[in-house]
Amino acid sequence: MEESALVAKAEKYLKEISNDSISLDNIDEFENFKRLYYKLDDRLNNLQELKESMDAQGYTTPFTSLNKYGTKAIAEVSLEEMSENSRHNQMFRMKANAKKNVLDRVKSAIDAHKIAIGHLEQCGYLKCDSCYKKYSLSEFRLKGEKCSCSHENFSFKINRDATYRLEIIPYLPLSGNYLVLMSELSGYGRNSFKKVLNILKQERKGLVKTISLVIRFRDENGRWIRKNVTLDSEYINNYEEEVRNRYGKDVRIEVLRFHRTKPAIIDDKYVRNALAISYVKYSEDIISSIKDSILKRKLSDFKRINKYDAIRYKYENEIPGFIEEYDIGELESWRQSKITEEFEKLHFIDEF
Numbered sequence: 382m383e384e385s386a387l388v389a390k391a392e393k394y395l396k397e398i399s400n401d402s403i404s405l406d407n408i409d410e411f412e413n414f415k416r417l418y419y420k421l422d423d424r425l426n427n428l429q430e431l432k433e434s435m436d437a438q439g440y441t442t443p444f445t446s447l448n449k450y451g452t453k454a455i456a457e458v459s460l461e462e463m464s465e466n467s468r469h470n471q472m473f474r475m476k477a478n479a480k481k482n483v484l485d486r487v488k489s490a491i492d493a494h495k496i497a498i499g500h501l502e503q504c505g506y507l508k509c510d511s512c513y514k515k516y517s518l519s520e521f522r523l524k525g526e527k528c529s530c531s532h533e534n535f536s537f538k539i540n541r542d543a544t545y546r547l548e549i550i551p552y553l554p555l556s557g558n559y560l561v562l563m564s565e566l567s568g569y570g571r572n573s574f575k576k577v578l579n580i581l582k583q584e585r586k587g588l589v590k591t592i593s594l595v596i597r598f599r600d601e602n603g604r605w606i607r608k609n610v611t612l613d614s615e616y617i618n619n620y621e622e623e624v625r626n627r628y629g630k631d632v633r634i635e636v637l638r639f640h641r642t643k644p645a646i647i648d649d650k651y652v653r654n655a656l657a658i659s660y661v662k663y664s665e666d667i668i669s670s671i672k673d674s675i676l677k678r679k680l681s682d683f684k685r686i687n688k689y690d691a692i693r694y695k696y697e698n699e700i701p702g703f704i705e706e707y708d709i710g711e712l713e714s715w716r717q718s719k720i721t722e723e724f725e726k727l728h729f730i731d732e733f
């Protein structure tokens with residue numbers, strides 16, 4: 382397929398996905414569960430095919446071929462040729478950017494679909510009514526909805542012990558729209574998003590992979606010899622004993638180092654993004670549905686609330702003469718300091 386046609390095709394497909402909303406209504410009924418699973422599974426296959434075509438056309442490194450227009454020495458290039466080249470480069474850059482963006486979205490969509498499918502796979506399974514063999518949804522589909530005992534009647538079961546949360550599925554960036562979803566987060570949503578990302582990025586406590594030592598020992602002629610030694614993790618508790626066995630009881634350990642593996646909880650940035658966005662957006666929706674009733678219960682002094690709102694409103698719309706209107710950072714910090722000052726006067730806030 383021609384390059385620009387592939388970009389258009391991918392964009393169109395992602396748009397189709399974004400227009401097709403996910404419903405979890407009566408998801409514990411098999412027909413609904415299966416419909417959703419098959420839909421996500423089909424889409425994942427399509428997305429992976431798209432990604433493969435893009436990989437084959439070099440979408441991962443779209444800027445590399447720019448170099449071939451810059452190989453001539455400057456003196457050899459005529460003015461006409463140069464402007465021709467720069468026009469060409471500009472167009473090329475635009476196309477390369479489009480490729481990079483669409484590939485980025487396809488990758489994000491693939492991971493979002495994998496997460497959604499994983500949650501469904503953990504949640505529901507099938508049991509043959511005749512031989513009681515259990516099937517995950519993927520096995521069930523692979524087998525053509527038929528048991529290996531040749532029966533075709535199954536009971537649908539929900540796994541009560543496994544870990545899954547189907548509620549996040551509608552909030553996943555299924556159309557690769559993670560940037561859009563991020564921009565829609567509320568102020569507290571953005572803060573939570575950063576926190577969740579940091580948790581997922583955190584390194585697990587590393588396991589010791591190897592132990593390296595610098596030792597000194599006497600050889601058979603009684604000379605002191607210095608040597609670097611590497612031991613496997615199995616010697617973590619008896620490395621001293623081990624080197625003594627190998628190099629004699631006079632051995633001295635001069636340097637000791639433990640090398641650890643440092644795997645992050647989740648290595649893939651698209652997966653981290655998708656998980657963080659979906660959990661935060663899901664939580665945001667819960668909060669907005671209960672916010673009013675909580676405020677109603679907790680707030681009683683409406684005079685103070687009105688005063689609070691009035692002060693915020695006053696400064697959030699004020700631009701003092703000594704600050705330029707476009708200096709957003711400066712403006713915001715001035716506004717915040719004025720608001721804080723007024724609140725302090727009214728004892729609306731304390732030092733904490």
Ligand SMILES: [Zn+2]
Binds near residue numbers: 509512528530
């Ligand atoms: Zn069976």
